[in-house]
Amino acid sequence: MIDLRSDTVTKPSQAMRDAARDAEVGDDVYGDDPSVNELERRAADLVGKEKALFVPSGTMGNQVAIRTHTERGQELVVDEQAHVVKWEVGGVADLSGVQARMVDCGPRAVPTAAQVEAAHVEESLHRPGTGLLCVENTHNSRGGVAVGVDEIAEACEAAHDLGVPVHLDGARVFNASVALGVAPEELTGPADTVNFCLSKGLGAPVGSILAGPEGFVERARRVRKLFGGGMRQAGIVAAPGLLALENVDRLAEDHANARTLAAGLDDIAGLSTREPDTNIVMLSVEADVHADDLVAACEEHGVAFGARDASSARLCTHLDVSRAEVREAVDRVAAAVGSLRA
Ligand SMILES: *Cc1c(COP(=O)(O)O)cnc(C)c1O
Numbered sequence: 191m192i193d194l195r196s197d198t199v200t201k202p203s204q205a206m207r208d209a210a211r212d213a214e215v216g217d218d219v220y221g222d223d224p225s226v227n228e229l230e231r232r233a234a235d236l237v238g239k240e241k242a243l244f245v246p247s248g249t250m251g252n253q254v255a256i257r258t259h260t261e262r263g264q265e266l267v268v269d270e271q272a273h274v275v276k277w278e279v280g281g282v283a284d285l286s287g288v289q290a291r292m293v294d295c296g297p298r299a300v301p302t303a304a305q306v307e308a309a310h311v312e313e314s315l316h317r318p319g320t321g322l323l324c325v326e327n328t329h330n331s332r333g334g335v336a337v338g339v340d341e342i343a344e345a346c347e348a349a350h351d352l353g354v355p356v357h358l359d360g361a362r363v364f365n366a367s368v369a370l371g372v373a374p375e376e377l378t379g380p381a382d383t384v385n386f387c388l389s390k391g392l393g394a395p396v397g398s399i400l401a402g403p404e405g406f407v408e409r410a411r412r413v414r415k416l417f418g419g420g421m422r423q424a425g426i427v428a429a430p431g432l433l434a435l436e437n438v439d440r441l442a443e444d445h446a447n448a449r450t451l452a453a454g455l456d457d458i459a460g461l462s463t464r465e466p467d468t469n470i471v472m473l474s475v476e477a478d479v480h481a482d483d484l485v486a487a488c489e490e491h492g493v494a495f496g497a498r499d500a501s502s503a504r505l506c507t508h509l510d511v512s513r514a515e516v517r518e519a520v521d522r523v524a525a526a527v528g529s530l531r532a
Contacts, residue, residue: 192519194451194495197362197444197469197508202395206430210395213429217422218244219415225425229432230399236435237363237384238375239401243410244428248273248361250419251385251400253281255357256322257417258410259383262287264321267309267349269295271331273359274324285417288321299329300337303348310352323349326359327377328366333504334448334470336366339376346380358384361398365391365468368441382406391441391469393509394434396427437509444469447507447516454520455505458527471505472498479530487526493519 216222313319
């Protein structure tokens with residue numbers, strides 16, 4: 191099976207397994223785990239923040255960030271397709287008691303200054319006040335869009351002018367920096383805090399990083415404990431995470447593979463794609479075929495990916511699929527489409 195469901199399906203390399211086995215460990219709730227401490231130091235440096243916190247998942251990183259930034263009843267300004275409101279089980283309401291003020295950012299994927307200003311609510315006797323702006327880069331549901339430095343900076347500046355902090359859901363922020371050819375700091379710098387995943391394109395088995403100013407990270411550490419994310423000898427999973435940090439530059443291969451995949455799929459009658467910015471390919475399926483049926487037929491032909499709705503699907507390239515496998519996947523999808531039309 192060529193598995194293109196997500197870049198989270200990668201298996202840890204032998205080097206990662208060796209690093210996990212041999213990791214120096216301690217009780218991280220006491221701050222005693224040298225591998226976690228090193229990972230937090232290096233991760234903070236990589237995104238240009240003072241401190242970082244190792245968390246079990248990106249969802250926890252985002253939700254800890256939102257809880258740490260906001261007070262109950264406040265509003266969160268966010269794109270309506272953002273992961274934090276679409277795919278995190280209603281956590282902003284459930285865990286932080288925050289209500290989302292959703293903005294349709296369209297293909298731009300990040301709000302304009304005017305959208306931030308229009309969405310902002312001043313606290314009053316009647317109104318809750320805006321507590322946080324959340325932006326996402328790359329933008330997952332909008333097709334792995336790499337949001338540019340100027341667009342991110344514009345949104346962050348508009349929020350800051352209103353006294354509102356900004357959290358960047360940068361689950362795949364290195365895909366954005368590699369695709370745009372800019373240093374990660376240029377994309378993370380305008381936001382107060384950033385979350386990124388070790389367990390996606392970077393290939394680690396477990397974990398994400400939440401980074402920001404020292405005082406914020408201290409408070410976030412307490413919220414992580416509250417949410418059940420205080421881990422003990424976590425060096426076992428942090429050690430592969432340290433190796434994952436070395437996989438940033440190779441994301442360019444995933445992007446090239448995604449372009450090959452998109453172009454190949456686009457040549458199949460009844461399917462269309464647009465050129466991907468990064469490692470996510472959004473596939474549109476013509477009306478005579480239901481995306482669920484296409485997915486089922488492709489699985490029978492040895493390619494796995496997921497439908498989004500009746501007429502679209504998402505495919506991801508990653509560390510564990512080669513250029514040759516991507517080409518093979520295109521041939522298998524073509525055969526699957528043929529079998530549906532037969
Ligand atoms: C995957 C993802 C997350 C959450 O990460 P998990 O580790 O799966 O919880 C958050 N935001 C975005 C944009 C993502 O793609």
